[in-house]
Amino acid sequence: MLEVLHNLPDPFSNVQNLKNRFGVKGLSMDEMVTLSGAHSIGVSHYTSSTRRLYPRQDTSIDPVFAAQLTASCPQNGSNSTTVQLDVVSPNRLDNSYYKNLQIRRGLVLLGSNSMA
Ligand code: HEM
Structure with missing residues (x-):
């Protein structure tokens, strides 16, 4: 378990840090973006x-999405609260993760300069 945690970004x-973390595993930026579709x-x-x-x-x-997210996750909430990563088709492995990001309705999981 510790080994897994140590290796997770x-x-x-x-973005630069993620690029490095994937790079040491022999994975390119292209592969990182592809895998992020998970x-x-x-x-x-x-x-x-x-x-x-x-x-x-x-x-x-997106302000509408932000309002939905705020309703599901009010300030000072519990960490046991979860939201779907892909609100459009949560149980289907498809390309909605990318589409949601494009329309600013995705949970951006990465750090500060990931929107650039
Ligand atoms: C690019 C680097 C990555 C970052 C920064 C990242 C970040 C995250 C974060 C913050 C979560 C939510 C964790 C939580 O709050 O419970 C998550 C969930 C998840 N990630 Fe990643 N991830 C990355 C790469 C990947 C890759 C490469 C895969 C698989 C190929 C993956 C598959 C998943 C899945 C399936 C979940 C949902 C887990 C669940 O439902 O319990 N992630 N990720």
């Missing part, structure tokens, strides 16, 4: 889901 990583299924816990909501809402999130 930190969700607060920025976020088309599964859930995110409160602390991962709200980093762009509190204390200040990231204005790059």
